Amino acid sequence: MTQRSARAAVFSAGSWGTAVAKIMADAGGDVVVHARRSEIADAINTRHRNPGYFPDIELPASLTATTDPAAALDGADYLVLSIPAQSLRTSLAAWAPHIGPDTVIVSLMKGIELGSGKRASEVITEVTGVHRDRVAVLSGPNLAREIMAGQPAAATIACPDENAARRVQQACHTLYFRPYTSTDVxxxxxxxxxxxxxxxxxxxxxxxxxxxxxxxxxxxxxxxxxxxxxxxxxxxxxxxxxxxxxxxxxxxxxxxxxxxxxxxxxxxxxxxxxxxxxxxxxxxxxxxxxxxxxxxxxxxxxxxxxxxxxxxxxxxxxxxxxxxxxxxxxxxxxxx
The missing domain is CATH 1.10.1040.10 (N-(1-d-carboxylethyl)-l-norvaline Dehydrogenase; domain 2)
Structure with missing residues (x-):
């Protein structure tokens, strides 16, 4: 039996979200990007380009887009979040009902929430109610433009559950992108x-x-x-x-x-x-x-x-x- 490709839903279609979506598609995954604007989703689906950030770079055919969060999350093994830290709580509250019971949430965010002083992983567990073992963080020296061009890069994937970190690692490992694992979120x-x-x-x-x-x-x-x-x-x-x-x-x-x-x-x-x-x-x-x-x-x-x-x-x-x-x-x- 042929093993099913891992399915990732990437929210959103900004520069870093697009770069990680490309990484995961190049690693063999089935990737759906959630875009706020229909013209961006249409361009990704029809021209395999993100005109808002990388109009000159062709995206993999296995990378598609939608403006419907429920459709993006349907059957997703991974939810990859790349949105401003200050809008995470409100946005995630709207998306949470569509997150599957076994979906691993991967945070790309590098900010601290004003008022609460919470890190992104803490906001995610608080809003969604998922166990912290299902929340991973991807962080490292990752300039999106270089990665989109296929230039070598590496990152750390941290999760309290080492097995979950290794699964995300496998879903992100390409010839140009080398992820390491950690438990130090x-x-x-x-x-x-x-x-x-x-x-x-x-x-x-x-x-x-x-x-x-x-x-x-x-x-x-x-x-x-x-x-x-x-x-x-x-x-x-x-x-x-x-x-x-x-x-x-x-x-x-x-x-x-x-x-x-x-x-x-x-x-x-x-x-x-x-x-x-x-x-x-x-x-x-x-x-x-x-x-x-x-x-x-x-x-x-x-x-x-x-x-x-x-x-x-x-x-x-x-x-x-x-x-x-x-x-x-x-x-x-x-x-x-």
């Missing part, structure tokens, strides 16, 4: 969320004309404060030195393809938050999550100077020059 999610704030800082420094030394300083000290928070919340320090920590941090802080770094560069060049938002045109999770991450740091009594300065800058509490001075004029101390 907290570390993976915090690494993915905080690195966006650090990338804002690196972009700001670049926009202000600072050099590679400043970028390296921010990346290194950003990793230090990310690790402090993650360990205070029960994560394993090795996770933060792996793909979901250091790997994701370096890619997001270094690449012009990174929307968070790009947003920061706009700020550093003198744009307001509103102007930078308009110029970036995509969801920039670091802008939304900085305040929530800082609240987590206060709750766990963790010092996060870069996050503190970026949050203050985003809320017009300090100027660019004051932000730079606040970081450089901190009292000297041992590195460890």
């Amino acid at each position: 907290t570390g993976c999610e915090l690494g993915g969320a905080v690195k966006n704030v650090i990338a804002l800082a690196v972009g700001i420094a670049s926009g202000m004309g600072m050099g590679d030394n400043a970028s390296a300083m921010l990346i290194t000290r950003g990793l230090a404060e990310t690790t402090r928070l993650a360990m205070a919340m029960g994560a394993h320090p090795a996770t933060l030195s792996g793909l979901a920590g250091l790997g994701d941090l370096v890619a997001t802080c270094s690449s012009p393809l990174s929307r968070n770094r790009t947003f920061g560069t706009h700020l550093g060049s003198g744009m307001s938050v509103e102007q930078a938002t308009a110029a970036t045109r995509q969801t920039t999770e670091g802008v939304k999550s900085a305040e929530a991450i800082l609240a987590m740091a206060y709750e766990h009594d963790v010092e996060m100077p870069i996050t503190t300065v970026i949050s203050a800058l985003l809320h017009d509490k300090i100027t660019l020059d004051e932000a730079a001075a606040a970081l450089m004029q901190r009292p000297p101390k041992p590195e460890r």
Whole structure:
């Protein structure tokens, strides 16, 4: 008997959702993308293109699209969520009745919910009622444009249930995409969320004309404060030195393809938050999550100077020059 291909429902048709949908289709899966706009779904089905993000790249024939969430989730082995963290709760509440009893939910989101301070996996279990062993997180140095072009990349897939993590790993493993497994969901999610704030800082420094030394300083000290928070919340320090920590941090802080770094560069060049938002045109999770991450740091009594300065800058509490001075004029101390 021929084994049935794994079926994945990917919500939504943004850049990263489309990239993971392509990965899973290339890995042999039957993939349905849920698109909010009918013209995007029609283009994927008829022209095998996503004109909103990758009009120049052909999608696999096994990748289709629909605007109907129930149709997308019908028989799905995996529900892959790639939507803004701040809209997750409301959107997922509408989709939850269509999720199958054995469907594994895979979060691609790298943000913290404002107000509650919850990570995406926590929001998912709270809204859907599924056991945490059915919720996985995929995180790593994954720039969507490079992956769509078939360039090599790797990621960490974290789930409390190692067997579930291995199933997702198999569903995502291609010649160009190498997934590793982990059980440290907290570390993976915090690494993915905080690195966006650090990338804002690196972009700001670049926009202000600072050099590679400043970028390296921010990346290194950003990793230090990310690790402090993650360990205070029960994560394993090795996770933060792996793909979901250091790997994701370096890619997001270094690449012009990174929307968070790009947003920061706009700020550093003198744009307001509103102007930078308009110029970036995509969801920039670091802008939304900085305040929530800082609240987590206060709750766990963790010092996060870069996050503190970026949050203050985003809320017009300090100027660019004051932000730079606040970081450089901190009292000297041992590195460890």
